[in-house]
Amino acid sequence: xxxxxxxxxxxxxxxxxxxxxxxxxxxxxxxxxxxxxxxxxxxxxxxxxxxxxxxxxxxxxxxxxxxxxxxxxxxxxxxxxxxxxxxxxxxxxxxxxxxxxxxxxxxxxxxxxxxxxxxxxxxxxxxxxxxxxxxxxxxxxxxxxxxxxxxxxxxxxxxxxxxxxxxxxxxxxxxxxxxxxxxxxxxxxxxxxxxxxxxxxxxxxxxxxxxxxxxxxxxxxxxxxxxxxxxxxxxxxxxxxxxxxxxxxxxxxxxxxxxxxxxxxxxxxxxxxxxxxxxxxxxxxxxxxxxxxxxxxxxxxxxxxxxxxxxxxxxxxxxxxxxxxxxxxxxxxxxxxxxxxxxxxxxxxxxxxxxxxxxxxxxxxxxxxxxxxxxxxxxxxxxxx
Amino acid sequence: xxxxxxxxxxxxxxxxxxxxxxxxxxxxxxxxxxxxxxxxxxxxxxxxxxxxxxxxxxxxxxxxxxxxxxxxxx
Numbered sequence: 445x446x447x448x449x450x451x452x453x454x455x456x457x458x459x460x461x462x463x464x465x466x467x468x469x470x471x472x473x474x475x476x477x478x479x480x481x482x483x484x485x486x487x488x489x490x491x492x493x494x495x496x497x498x499x500x501x502x503x504x505x506x507x508x509x510x511x512x513x514x515x516x517x518x519x520x521x522x523x524x525x526x527x528x529x530x531x532x533x534x535x536x537x538x539x540x541x542x543x544x545x546x547x548x549x550x551x552x553x554x555x556x557x558x559x560x561x562x563x564x565x566x567x568x569x570x571x572x573x574x575x576x577x578x579x580x581x582x583x584x585x586x587x588x589x590x591x592x593x594x595x596x597x598x599x600x601x602x603x604x605x606x607x608x609x610x611x612x613x614x615x616x617x618x619x620x621x622x623x624x625x626x627x628x629x630x631x632x633x634x635x636x637x638x639x640x641x642x643x644x645x646x647x648x649x650x651x652x653x654x655x656x657x658x659x660x661x662x663x664x665x666x667x668x669x670x671x672x673x674x675x676x677x678x679x680x681x682x683x684x685x686x687x688x689x690x691x692x693x694x695x696x697x698x699x700x701x702x703x704x705x706x707x708x709x710x711x712x713x714x715x716x717x718x719x720x721x722x723x724x725x726x727x728x729x730x731x732x733x734x735x736x737x738x739x740x741x742x743x744x745x746x747x748x749x750x751x752x753x754x755x756x757x758x759x760x761x762x763x764x765x766x767x768x769x770x771x772x773x774x775x776x777x778x779x780x781x782x783x784x785x786x787x788x789x790x791x792x793x794x795x796x797x798x799x800x801x802x803x804x805x806x807x808x809x810x811x812x813x814x815x816x817x818x819x820x821x822x823x824x825x826x827x828x829x
Numbered sequence: 830x831x832x833x834x835x836x837x838x839x840x841x842x843x844x845x846x847x848x849x850x851x852x853x854x855x856x857x858x859x860x861x862x863x864x865x866x867x868x869x870x871x872x873x874x875x876x877x878x879x880x881x882x883x884x885x886x887x888x889x890x891x892x893x894x895x896x897x898x899x900x901x902x903x
Contacts, residue, residue: 498878628867694890694891712865
C-alpha cells in the first residue's frame with residue numbers, strides 16, 4: 445500500500461540534483477577533473493531506509509570540452525511517521541535518475557548545459573539547465589550565472605484519474621572571490637519559482653473534532669517563490685588543513701524562513717590519508733498554512749498542510765570522512781577509497797507523533813512532539829585518469 | 830537634485846577607486862588555495878548526495894553554489 449508515499453521528499457530530492465550537478469561542474473573556469481566514481485549510499489532514519497548505487501563518469505576532450513554522465517538509484521523502504529499516522533503499511537519503491545552534462549571552456553569562460561530525468565512509478569521529472577562562469581580581476585574573481593527549467597508529471601497509485609503537472613524555474617548567480625593567500629569567499633543567490641501541483645496527493649491533514657481526528661486532503665497554493673542566499677568561507681591553516689564555513693538564509697512565499705550554519709575541517713594527514721570533520725545546525729519556521737491538527741473552523745481556510753517539512757523544527761548533524769589514496773604512473777593517475785557518514789538529529793517544535801497508540805495513551809491533541817535521528821553514509825571508489 | 834548629484838559623484842569616485850585596485854594575490858601565491866582540502870565540494874558524487882538528503886528533510890533549497898576564484902582549485 446502506498447497510501448502515504450512521501451512524494452514531496454522525492455521532488456525536492458530531484459530538484460537539488462539538478463542544481464548541484466550544474467554547480468559542481470562550474471567550479472571555476474577550468475575543466476572539471478577527469479574521474480570516475482562508483483558509490484553506495486544509504487540513509488536510515490525516521491522509519492525510512494533509502495539506499496542504492498550511483499555512478500559518475502567524466503571525460504575531457506581536447507582540453508576544451510568535458511562530458512559527464514551520472515546514473516543514480518534510490519531504493520526506498522518506508523514506514524515513516526506519516527505512514528504510521530495514516531495507519532498504512534510499509535511501502536517500497538524505486539527511483540532512477542540519470543543525467544548528462546556537456547561543458548565547454550573558452551579562455552576564461554566556461555559554459556555548461558545539462559539534462560536530467562528522474563523516473564518512478566508515479567512521478568516523472570525532467571530538467572534542462574545552462575550555466576555560465578567567467579574569471580576576471582586577475583583571476584581572483586569568478587562570476588557565475590545559471591538557469592534551470594524543470595517539468596514534472598505527477599500521478600497517483602491506485603487512482604488512474606489523477607494527473608497533475610509542476611513547472612519549476614531556477615535563477616542563480618554567484619561570486620567567488622580570493623581574499624588573501626589563505627582565504628577564499630563565495631556568495632551565492634538563487635531564486636526558485638514553482639507553478640503547478642505542489643502538495644502531496646498521499647498526505648492528509650488532521651482535523652481535531654474534540655473526540656477524534658478526521659482526515660482531509662492537503663490544500664497547497666499552486667505557486668511558490670523562494671529566495672536563498674549563502675556565504676561560504678574557506679581558510680587554509682598553516683599546516684595541511686583547512687577550515688570552512690557556510691552560512692545560509694532562506695525565505696519563501698509560504699512564510700517559511702530558515703537559517704543554517706556549517707563548519708568543516710579537512711586535514712591531509714599524509715600522502716595517502718585525508719580526513720574530514722563537520723558539524724551543521726539548521727532551523728526553520730513554519731509555513732503560514734501549516735498546523736499539526738486543525739480545528740473544524742480552521743480546516744476551512746483556503747490552504748492547509750501537515751507536511752512536517754513545513755513545520756517549525758531544528759536539526760543538528762555531525763559528519764566524519766576519510767579517504768585513502770594510491771598513486772600510479774600509468775593511464776590511471778590515482779585511485780581512492782572514501783567513506784563519509786553524517787549523523788543527524790531532528791527535533792520538531794509543532795509536529796506531533798500522532799498514531800493510534802500515542803493518541804490512546806496521551807489523549808487527543810496531547811501526543812508527544814516528534815523527533816528522530818538518522819544517518820547517511822557514502823562508500824565510494826574513485827579513479828583519476 | 831543636489832542629493833542625486835552628490836550621490837552620483839560619490840558613485841563615480843567609488844568606480845574610479847575600484848578601477849585603481851589591482852589584484853593583490855598573485856597566481857604564484859595561490860598554491861594553498863588550490864589545495865584540495867580547501868574545496869567545499871571535493872567529491873561531487875558524495876557531496877551532491879548529502880545535499881540531497883538535507884534538502885529532502887528541509888524546506889530550504891537553493892544557493893548551494895559553486896566554488897571558484899580562478900585559482901584552478903578544482
